[in-house]
Amino acid sequence: NAGVTQTPKFQVLKTGQSMTLQCAQDMNHEYMSWYRQDPGMGLRLIHYSVGAGITDQGEVPNGYNVSRSTTEDFPLRLLSAAPSQTSVYFCASSYSMGNSNYEQYFGPGTRLTVT
């Protein structure tokens, strides 16, 4: 199993550009999520999905869109990049939302710089 994969690993964007960060998992996990990690702050949830066709907003959704057309893929789209979106982005997946099983498997991250 490849686990959770993310592309690209690094990206530099100019303000106003749009792009899509790709995330895929091959573990047949229902739950997938996107986080951003900034210095001195914990990971913050951007969007999440509890299954194909179902998405919802997390803590910091503004400026981002997601879709979940298949169980495997959960892309994150930046609509119009801003310098405040410079961050490290992690995609994660887990088996279930059950109270006893929250282990999340993270992808290697995408380091995004917006100039």
Place this chain on the structure above:
Amino acid sequence: RKEVEQDPGPFNVPEGATVAFNCTYSNSASQSFFWYRQDCRKEPKLLMSVYSSGNEDGRFTAQLNRASQYISLLIRDSKLSDSATYLCVVNSRANDYKLSFGAGTTVTVRA
């Protein structure tokens, strides 16, 4: 107030030492607690879950204190490979699967 707070450290300890640190959480209804490990410029990985009765995994011991709303992690016989940032993670809302992450405690083990 942040939902999950950690001392950022760094904790600099020699090999073989014991190091311990805490994490406090603000929501008394929190249900599940975890420690994740994150190496420099890598993704977080689950280190261990934290159970009400406390639990050990090799050299690592986790404790939960619900009355004071904190969890702790103790590392015995530190190895160079234990150098990492340790993230405290809490399911901060009852019956909600979304997780809250602390900013992390950095541990550096020196030879």
